[in-house]
Amino acid sequence: MDNKSFWSLLIIIFCAFQGILGQTCPQSCVRCVVDGLGDVTDVTCSDSRAFQLIPKTVQHLVFQNGSLPNGIVKDFLFLGISELESIEITNYHLKELWGAFLLNCTDLKIMDFSNNEIHSIMKSNFKGPVALEILNLEKNHINLTTDNVFENLGFLKKLHLGNNLIQTLTHNTFEGLINLQILDLSRNKISYMDGHTFQSLSKVKNINLSYNRIRNIPSGLFNGLSNLKMLQLSHNTISTISDNAFVQAGVITLDLSTNQLTKIPTEMLQQISGNKTEVLLQRNNIRMLQKNSLSNIELKLLNLASNGMDMVENDATYNCKIKYLNMRQNMLTTLPETMLIYLNSVIIPQVFLSTNPFVCDCDLIWLGKFLYQKSWKNIPKCSKPIELSRLNIVDYYNQYDTSCLTTTEEITTPFSTSTSRDLSPSSTNTQHDNTTSQPISSSQRQTTPSPTDSVNTKNNTSC
Ligand SMILES: *[C@@H]1O[C@H](CO)[C@@H](O)[C@H](O)[C@H]1NC(C)=O
Ligand SMILES: *[C@@H]1O[C@H](CO)[C@@H](O)[C@H](O)[C@H]1NC(C)=O
Ligand SMILES: *[C@@H]1O[C@H](CO)[C@@H](O)[C@H](O)[C@H]1NC(C)=O
Ligand SMILES: *[C@@H]1O[C@H](CO)[C@@H](O)[C@H](O)[C@H]1NC(C)=O
Ligand SMILES: *[C@@H]1O[C@H](CO)[C@@H](O)[C@H](O)[C@H]1NC(C)=O
Ligand SMILES: *[C@@H]1O[C@H](CO)[C@@H](O)[C@H](O)[C@H]1NC(C)=O
Ligand SMILES: *[C@@H]1O[C@H](CO)[C@@H](O)[C@H](O)[C@H]1NC(C)=O
Numbered sequence: 076m077d078n079k080s081f082w083s084l085l086i087i088i089f090c091a092f093q094g095i096l097g098q099t100c101p102q103s104c105v106r107c108v109v110d111g112l113g114d115v116t117d118v119t120c121s122d123s124r125a126f127q128l129i130p131k132t133v134q135h136l137v138f139q140n141g142s143l144p145n146g147i148v149k150d151f152l153f154l155g156i157s158e159l160e161s162i163e164i165t166n167y168h169l170k171e172l173w174g175a176f177l178l179n180c181t182d183l184k185i186m187d188f189s190n191n192e193i194h195s196i197m198k199s200n201f202k203g204p205v206a207l208e209i210l211n212l213e214k215n216h217i218n219l220t221t222d223n224v225f226e227n228l229g230f231l232k233k234l235h236l237g238n239n240l241i242q243t244l245t246h247n248t249f250e251g252l253i254n255l256q257i258l259d260l261s262r263n264k265i266s267y268m269d270g271h272t273f274q275s276l277s278k279v280k281n282i283n284l285s286y287n288r289i290r291n292i293p294s295g296l297f298n299g300l301s302n303l304k305m306l307q308l309s310h311n312t313i314s315t316i317s318d319n320a321f322v323q324a325g326v327i328t329l330d331l332s333t334n335q336l337t338k339i340p341t342e343m344l345q346q347i348s349g350n351k352t353e354v355l356l357q358r359n360n361i362r363m364l365q366k367n368s369l370s371n372i373e374l375k376l377l378n379l380a381s382n383g384m385d386m387v388e389n390d391a392t393y394n395c396k397i398k399y400l401n402m403r404q405n406m407l408t409t410l411p412e413t414m415l416i417y418l419n420s421v422i423i424p425q426v427f428l429s430t431n432p433f434v435c436d437c438d439l440i441w442l443g444k445f446l447y448q449k450s451w452k453n454i455p456k457c458s459k460p461i462e463l464s465r466l467n468i469v470d471y472y473n474q475y476d477t478s479c480l481t482t483t484e485e486i487t488t489p490f491s492t493s494t495s496r497d498l499s500p501s502s503t504n505t506q507h508d509n510t511t512s513q514p515i516s517s518s519q520r521q522t523t524p525s526p527t528d529s530v531n532t533k534n535n536t537s538c
Contacts, residue, residue, distance in 0.1 A: 101125035106137075131155050137163045146170030146192060153177055161185035169193050178203040187211040189235065194218070201227045213237040213259065222247035233257040237283070240264055246271035255279050261307070262286040270295035270317075283307045285330070292316040297324040309333050309355070321346040332378070333358040339368040348373045350398075357381050357401070364391040372397065380404050380427075392417035400426045407431040408459070412441045425451075432458035435471040437479035443472025 100107035100115055104125050108117035115130035119137040126143070129136065133156060150173040153159065159180040169191035177183060183204035193215040201207065207228050217239040225231065231252055241263040249255070255276050265287040273279065279300055285307045294317040297303065305328045313334040319342075326347045331340075336359040344354065353376040361379060363386040369377075370390075376399040385406035390413050398421060407428070418426065433439060435457035446454050447469045457463040457471055466474070 099130065101128035101130075126152060129153075129156060132158060134158050134160045136161070138165075138167055139163070140166050142168040148172045148176050150174045150176045150178075154179060156180065157182070159183050161187075163187040164191070166190045172196060172200045174199045175202040176200065180204050181206060183207055185209045185211075189213045189215070191215050195221070196224055197221060198224050198226060201225065204228075206230050209233045209235075211235040212239070215239050218242065219244075219248060223250045225249060226251035229253055231255055235259045236263070237261040238263070242266060244268040244272045246274060248272060250275050252276055253278065256302075257281045259283045260287070264288055266290065268293065268296060270320075272296065273300060276300065278302055281305045284311070286310045289313055290315075292320045294319040295322075296320045297326070298322045299324070301325040304328065306330070316340045316343050318342040327351055328353045328355075330355045331359070332356065335360055337361060339364065341368050341370070341372070344369070344372045344374070344377075349375075350396075351375050354378070362386065364388060366390045367393055369393075369395040369397065371395070375399065377401070387411055387414070389413050396421055398425065402431070403427050404430045408434045409436075409439050410442060412438075415441060415445060418445060427453065428455040429453055431455060433468060434459045435463045435466065435468060435475075436460075439468065440472055440476060440479050443468040443470075444476065447472055 100109070101118065101120060101122075101124075103122035104118050104120035106117065106119035107115060110116045114132035116133060117135040118125075118129065118133050119139070121139055121141045123138070123141045123143050126138070136156075136159060146168050148164070148169060148171065153162075153176060157179045159177075160182055161184060162177075162180070163185075165187060167190075169188060170193060172188075172193065174197070177186075177200070180203055184206060186204065186207055186209070189211045191214070193212065194217065196212070196217060196219070198221065201224070205227055208230055210225075210228070210231055210233070213235045214237070217236065219236070219239070219241045220243070222245070225234070229251060232254060234252065234255060234257070237259045238261070241260065242265060244260075244265060244267070246269055249258070249272065252275055256278055258273075258276065258279055258281070261283045262285075265284065266289065268289070270293040273282070273296065277300070280302055281304060283305075286309075289308065289311040290313060292308075292313060292315070296317070297306065297320055299322070301323055303325045306326050307330045309330045309332045311334055313331065314336060316336070321343050324347060327349075329347060329352070332355045336356065338361055339356075347354070348371070350373055352374050354374055355376075355378045357378045357380040359382050361382040362384055364379075364384065366388040368388075368391050370393045373396040375397075377397050378401040380401050380403040383406055384402065385408065387407065387410050389411045391411070392414050393416070395417050397417075408431075410428075433455055435443075454467040454469045456467045463471060
């Protein structure tokens with residue numbers, strides 16, 4: 076007898092066996108649903124002995140909290156169960172999947188083998204369930220070293236590989252997944268990806284690469300992924316992003332927080348620029364906003380909080396349109412007046428600046444005036460000089476504006492020639508009529524120029 080007829084015979088015997096024994100609910104199963112025709116359609120079990128008794132009419136099969144001998148799913152386990160639409164074997168100490176163990180399950184849409192100890196998968200594992208739409212293999216020990224494993228899964232929409240041991244991704248890894256929309260690779264050990272890793276995934280919407288060991292984003296990696304909406308790269312050690320990694324990428328939300336970037340990835344921001352785009356860069360090491368680093372960039376949100384940033388260069392925000400700009404919890408002592416052009420060009424921009432050690436001197440008075448005019452909430456505080464640390468930047472503007480106006484030529488701060496005792500407002504101090512701050516007593520009040528009047532006398536050198 077040749078190999079083929081041997082297997083055919085085995086299948087026939089197996090099917091006959093099933094025909095006799097397999098049409099009722101396995102006794103030890105916790106749940107069993109029978110349809111109007113008397114066929115068992117849903118089975119949920121724990122006891123592994125029930126594997127021998129699975130009714131062949133079953134459509135939804137669940138095994139949880141048990142184990143198979145040696146953790147092996149043998150290749151004839153599901154033979155003849157051809158109406159299967161979903162299979163879940165979770166928390167079952169599975170280690171190995173033998174060949175085409177789902178060969179006859181051509182209607183299978185959902186396969187959940189998460190929470191096991193599977194160490195490798197092969198292309199033949201997916202020979203058969205060609206209509207698969209959801210494949211969940213998270214929380215296993217998969218290293219994914221085999222090329223083209225998913226090649227047969229042209230209808231797959233969701234692939235969950237989070238919490239495995241994946242280290243390397245190449246252009247062969249996801250070959251054939253032309254309908255994939257969601258790819259979860261979070262919490263692996265990925266440190267290398269070649270630039271064509273995602274090239275087959277033209278429909279992908281969401282890629283999660285957070286909690287890996289990625290150090291750089293190679294050229295080409297996300298090029299052309301025009302359907303990409305959410306890309307998560309947080310909690311890696313990314314320090315470089317190739318200038319050609321996001322060409323024609325459609326990212327709307329890009330999370331690059333908690334990485335090791337030292338400068339703004341300007342090329343990348345220009346490539347994904349758009350009025351809905353949100354980019355998270357908090358908790359990196361971007362110490363400086365360099366000249367033109369945000370030039371020609373339109374974003375809904377840019378989060379630069381907690382970067383240890385202590386310098387914003389002139390014209391860093393030249394021709395930039397960012398609606399929400401978060402620069403909280405940095406080391407900023409001042410901001411260049413060129414930012415006014417940006418702040419005035421965006422409709423109701425929200426710039427978050429609290430928790431920075433601002434030095435309230437004449438260089439920053441423009442910001443107090445701007446915030447005063449816009450009546451913003453969350454006005455940042457003065458940190459230095461120490462005598463002003465009770466004030467916020469708007470209070471500072473209200474009280475010290477004219478001292479800057481009258482002395483700009485010789486003196487850059489109202490305090491440079493005075494001791495802290497002299498700080499009580501005198502002839503140089505201005506009090507605007509309605510401020511949120513505690514006004515200085517009205518007896519000390521002098522003339523009250525309107526805020527718009529007061530700036531026009533001092534020309535902005537950078538404009
Ligand atoms: C498996 O364990 C989980 C958590 O304890 C429980 O919710 C579930 O019902 C169990 N499944 C079976 C089939 O016993
Ligand atoms: C299982 O699938 C193989 C290949 O498509 C086919 O030859 C065989 O007849 C099927 N067996 C059953 C029991 O459906
Ligand atoms: C994973 O596969 C790579 C080869 O791509 C190998 O170098 C590495 O040792 C493997 N890691 C584990 C944990 O098996
Ligand atoms: C991405 O993965 C992380 C870590 O597993 C998780 O916390 C986060 O919710 C995931 N994001 C999405 C959108 O599923
Ligand atoms: C965003 O831009 C699109 C065109 O690019 C425009 O139609 C839409 O009104 C803009 N939305 C906002 C909120 O500015
Ligand atoms: C000043 O008064 C105007 C009108 O009464 C009000 O809209 C504005 O919010 C006030 N500004 C401040 C800083 O309180
Ligand atoms: C400010 O600039 C305008 C034109 O740019 C000029 O007319 C005006 O005299 C300048 N004011 C001062 C105080 O330099």
